[in-house]
Amino acid sequence: MELKQYWIIVKRRLLLIVLIIIVSCLSVGIYSYYFIQPQYEASAKLIVNQYKDSSSLLPSIDVGSINSTIGLIKTYKEIIRTPRIMKNVVKDYPDLNMSYGDLIGKVRVSSVNETQVMSVSVRDNSYEKAANAANAVAVVFQKMVPGLMKVDNVSVLDFADPKEHRGPVAPNPKLNIAVAFMLALMLGVGISFLLDYLDDTIKSEEDIESLLGVPVLTSIPRFQERDAIERGGKTPLTRTAGREKHVSLDT
Numbered sequence: 001m002e003l004k005q006y007w008i009i010v011k012r013r014l015l016l017i018v019l020i021i022i023v024s025c026l027s028v029g030i031y032s033y034y035f036i037q038p039q040y041e042a043s044a045k046l047i048v049n050q051y052k053d054s055s056s057l058l059p060s061i062d063v064g065s066i067n068s069t070i071g072l073i074k075t076y077k078e079i080i081r082t083p084r085i086m087k088n089v090v091k092d093y094p095d096l097n098m099s100y101g102d103l104i105g106k107v108r109v110s111s112v113n114e115t116q117v118m119s120v121s122v123r124d125n126s127y128e129k130a131a132n133a134a135n136a137v138a139v140v141f142q143k144m145v146p147g148l149m150k151v152d153n154v155s156v157l158d159f160a161d162p163k164e165h166r167g168p169v170a171p172n173p174k175l176n177i178a179v180a181f182m183l184a185l186m187l188g189v190g191i192s193f194l195l196d197y198l199d200d201t202i203k204s205e206e207d208i209e210s211l212l213g214v215p216v217l218t219s220i221p222r223f224q225e226r227d228a229i230e231r232g233g234k235t236p237l238t239r240t241a242g243r244e245k246h247v248s249l250d251t
Helices: 003-012 014-034 063-080 083-092 100-106 125-149 173-198 205-212 225-230
Strands: 038-047 109-113 117-124 156-160
Touching: 003 173, 014 125, 014 173, 038 125, 063 109, 063 117, 083 100, 100 109, 100 117, 100 125, 109 125, 117 125, 125 156, 125 205, 125 225, 173 225
Parallel strands: none
Antiparallel strands: 038 117, 038 156, 109 117
């Protein structure tokens, strides 16, 4: 099928495609703006070092120790989100009003660009609650590392400020609408091609030429009674005897 034929199919169902796009974008936009609860994100940062006493700390810093510490961070990222850590957070900070299961679902741990810095992020419907939860997880994990790993090499680098005012990170209505537009466009075009594939009726001269492979020599236009009246005819057209079964007039 040539590109021109594709365009003819799309043009024939253009109203349907536009309708699908408008309905989809409006639905997603209304849902994103009015029905999804905004989510706020706060982060506390931890730094992980090789454990050394203060007298030998500086001479011992090398690339190998840093690389081994970065590898250790991968272990810490998994440990933080375990029930053992979260149960202690909920126990030490009852004002969070969360179960440890809810807290696990809200906490995300990442390393900052393959450095020795870890970021503990929490999402909640309030920035203050998210900041308090992130700080609580960071403090509890710092306290529990020596008992778990037999080494004290985690320090809190930066706490989240609960009094800071930040905008929500989710939902993103503009992004949702853009995604809905693309999906609706593909859906509309797909439905157009499906309907064209299922429709085997002849609607235009192009269909005849495509089906029979011969050019159209002439065509009979649709003629209505009001066309004759508008051109000056005073007497409306009527059927004559013996011709009713063969001729019909559009009225």
